[in-house]
Amino acid sequence: MRSTQKKFGLELINRALKKTILFVTALVGLFACSESRKANNEVIELGDNVPESTSWNVETLYNENEELQMRMQARAQYSYATGNRRYPEGIKIITYTPEGDVESTMIADSALYISDSSLYIAYSNVVLVDEVKEQTLETDTLNYFEKTGDITTDARVKIIKDGEITTGKGMRANRSDPDDYELLDIEGTVYIDEDE
Numbered sequence: 001m002r003s004t005q006k007k008f009g010l011e012l013i014n015r016a017l018k019k020t021i022l023f024v025t026a027l028v029g030l031f032a033c034s035e036s037r038k039a040n041n042e043v044i045e046l047g048d049n050v051p052e053s054t055s056w057n058v059e060t061l062y063n064e065n066e067e068l069q070m071r072m073q074a075r076a077q078y079s080y081a082t083g084n085r086r087y088p089e090g091i092k093i094i095t096y097t098p099e100g101d102v103e104s105t106m107i108a109d110s111a112l113y114i115s116d117s118s119l120y121i122a123y124s125n126v127v128l129v130d131e132v133k134e135q136t137l138e139t140d141t142l143n144y145f146e147k148t149g150d151i152t153t154d155a156r157v158k159i160i161k162d163g164e165i166t167t168g169k170g171m172r173a174n175r176s177d178p179d180d181y182e183l184l185d186i187e188g189t190v191y192i193d194e195d196e
Helices: 004-044
Strands: 053-064 068-081 086-088 091-096 102-108 110-114 119-130 135-145 150-161 164-174 182-191
Touching: 004 135
Parallel strands: none
Antiparallel strands: 053 068, 068 086, 068 091, 086 110, 091 102, 102 119, 110 119, 119 135, 135 150, 150 164, 164 182
């Protein structure tokens, strides 16, 4: 009978020990989650870095005097309380002539819109194709000041037109007169024989 009591007593101790271990594990998990949750809440409360809204597969049309001026397409648009927007998954902007024909197309891997200065910054693999002048501009960063129409970059630039490639660093132009652009530091021009 003592042996049965001993076994029964050991089983009770074993069960109590298991319950205690489970309880302690649950408490540790609870406090760990609670601390993690607090940290996440603090990040959200701190910031302008958290988008107010996220939109997917965005297409925005800009019209002036009932004529389509520009079409912007993006896979994702993050909008912030400050009015700023971020396009982390690429952007495509198409501009149109007054007749409605495509004037230019710009694509980039990412872009930002900074509200207080009305500045668009396209960056990472920026390609701008001017359909009217039949030329292509390639760069890593391109800034467009919406209010003034200025287009600038301090990055390396490659312009491909009429069988020649001109490279340089830095560029200044204005949307109202895109023929009048200036490369700040021309590095060289290569002529391509298109017959080969």
